[in-house]
Amino acid sequence: MGDFMNAVKDHIQEGLEQAVKFRSSIYKVNQKNAFGVDLNLAAEHLSRIVNFGKEIAIIETDLSDIKDSELGEISGYTSFKKDRIYIIVNENDTSYRKRFTVAHELGHIFMGDLTEENSCFFRSQAIKTSVNKEYIKIEQRANAFASELLMPTKEVEYLIQKGFTTEKLAVIFGVSFSAMRTKVGIIFGY
Numbered sequence: 001m002g003d004f005m006n007a008v009k010d011h012i013q014e015g016l017e018q019a020v021k022f023r024s025s026i027y028k029v030n031q032k033n034a035f036g037v038d039l040n041l042a043a044e045h046l047s048r049i050v051n052f053g054k055e056i057a058i059i060e061t062d063l064s065d066i067k068d069s070e071l072g073e074i075s076g077y078t079s080f081k082k083d084r085i086y087i088i089v090n091e092n093d094t095s096y097r098k099r100f101t102v103a104h105e106l107g108h109i110f111m112g113d114l115t116e117e118n119s120c121f122f123r124s125q126a127i128k129t130s131v132n133k134e135y136i137k138i139e140q141r142a143n144a145f146a147s148e149l150l151m152p153t154k155e156v157e158y159l160i161q162k163g164f165t166t167e168k169l170a171v172i173f174g175v176s177f178s179a180m181r182t183k184v185g186i187i188f189g190y
C-alpha cells in the first residue's frame, strides 16, 4: 500500500506540474486575462496543441440516466468522435462543479490519458471506492491538474499578498468558496 500511495502522490505532483505548463502556454495567446482561466479559451487552445488536431467541444447534457454500478454519480466524460473531441458535462451539476469537470477532462486530454479506443473517463465519487489502481492514479492526476488550472498557486499567492480575501479570490477564479478555502489552506500549510 505504501508504494501505491507514493505512486498516487507522484501522479498528483505530475498533474500539478502539467497544469502549470499548460497554463503558461495559454498566457502566450491570452495576455490580457491575468487571473482565472477561461475554459472555453483553454479548450480552443488545447485543440490547437494536442496532436489529434480536432476541435474540442464542451456540451452540457442531462447525465442522470446513465447508471453505472461501479462509477455511481457521473459528472462528465470525454468522447472521441471522427470530427471532434466532446467533453460532456452533467447539466444538473452546479456551475463550479461543471468548471471543475471541464478542467479535469482538459487535463486528461492534455496529458494523453485518452485514445479513440479508450475514450471514456468519468469523474465521480468512484475514485474513493474503485479498486482499479491505474484508474485512481489517472483520476487523481486529472484532479490535481484541474485544481491547479482553476486556482494557479502562483496567482493565488500573489493575490493573497495583495490582501485579497478568500471570498474575493473565489469570485476571481470562478470556484466555490470551500474549494478556494481549501486551496488557501494548502498554501498556508494548514
Ligand SMILES: [Zn+2]
Pocket (backbone or CB within 6 Å): 104, 108, 121, 122, 123, 138, 139, 142
Ligand atoms: Zn477523469
